[in-house]
Amino acid sequence: MNQYHIPENAIITVAGTVGVGKSTLTAALADRLGFKTSLEQVEHNPYLEKFYHDFERWSFHLQIFFLAERFKEQKRIFELGGGFVQDRSIYEDTGIFAKMHADQGTMSETDFETYTSLFKAMVMTPYFPHPDVLIYLEGSLPSILNRIKERGREMEIQTDVSYWERMYERYSAWIHEFDACPVLRLNIDDYDVHDPESMSGILMKVGEIIRRS
Ligand SMILES: Nc1ncnc2c1ncn2[C@@H]1O[C@H](COP(=O)(O)OP(=O)(O)O)[C@@H](O)[C@H]1O
Numbered sequence: 656m657n658q659y660h661i662p663e664n665a666i667i668t669v670a671g672t673v674g675v676g677k678s679t680l681t682a683a684l685a686d687r688l689g690f691k692t693s694l695e696q697v698e699h700n701p702y703l704e705k706f707y708h709d710f711e712r713w714s715f716h717l718q719i720f721f722l723a724e725r726f727k728e729q730k731r732i733f734e735l736g737g738g739f740v741q742d743r744s745i746y747e748d749t750g751i752f753a754k755m756h757a758d759q760g761t762m763s764e765t766d767f768e769t770y771t772s773l774f775k776a777m778v779m780t781p782y783f784p785h786p787d788v789l790i791y792l793e794g795s796l797p798s799i800l801n802r803i804k805e806r807g808r809e810m811e812i813q814t815d816v817s818y819w820e821r822m823y824e825r826y827s828a829w830i831h832e833f834d835a836c837p838v839l840r841l842n843i844d845d846y847d848v849h850d851p852e853s854m855s856g857i858l859m860k861v862g863e864i865i866r867r868s
């Protein structure tokens with residue numbers, strides 16, 4: 656047990672919309688705790704760029720790719736006995752992305768059903784313990800759009816702003832209903848990843864939530 660009373664085998668997941676600051680916070684918290692990270696691979700994703708150019712054609716392929724990647728990561732976390740900070744949850748793939756594309760017609764109903772049944776079958780395995788805490792990052796849409804721009808992934812910058820607006824709204828509704836594990840909501844204006852005290856403050860809250868749950 657560390658000074659934050661977070662068990663060494665804990666799994667902390669950082670959730671939130673694209674560009675909000677998940678990867679950055681994941682790395683900072685893991686560093687502070689001496690935990691391992693589970694990060695999303697954007698550079699080695701063979702479908703992502705194609706997907707941004709043609710949602711309809713590549714939605715299903717991309718969701719299957721992400722599902723496979725997350726499953727491998729879950730297995731790794733399980734086999735290494737936890738002690739991880741994870742960048743994005745599998746709940747967001749299904750509850751935000753796949754659903755949004757199905758609802759807007761850029762993923763067919765049949766593809767969405769196939770995807771959902773595969774997701775359910777995968778979740779019902781021992782490799783899928785719920786996280787101990789899900790840290791939900793939130794902030795104003797203009798600051799998030801600014802971060803997407805500053806990060807500079809051309810495929811995201813070229814995407815119509817309405818896509819990010821719809822995703823932002825879905826996230827706000829989704830977190831309201833989310834109950835798979837305890838949640839710590841964090842506003843991006845209320846912490847500084849470069850300030851050790853700020854990071855410790857977050858970890859103290861995480862420890863408290865785990866103790867109470
Ligand atoms: N706390 C922060 N303050 C200022 N900029 C940040 C902060 N966190 C992340 N960023 C910047 O915002 C952009 C998106 O962050 P990132 O961690 O990649 O987001 P996500 O993983 O949620 O998509 C990056 O350019 C990153 O450097």
Ligand SMILES: Nc1ncnc2c1ncn2[C@H]1C[C@H](O)[C@@H](COP(=O)(O)O)O1
Nearest residue numbers: 672673674695697718721748752753811
């Ligand atoms: N499940 C997903 N479906 C579509 N797109 C996704 C999914 N998961 C992540 N993405 C995209 C969004 C971003 O362009 C990159 C990385 O996400 P980030 O929030 O920046 O870590 O992948």
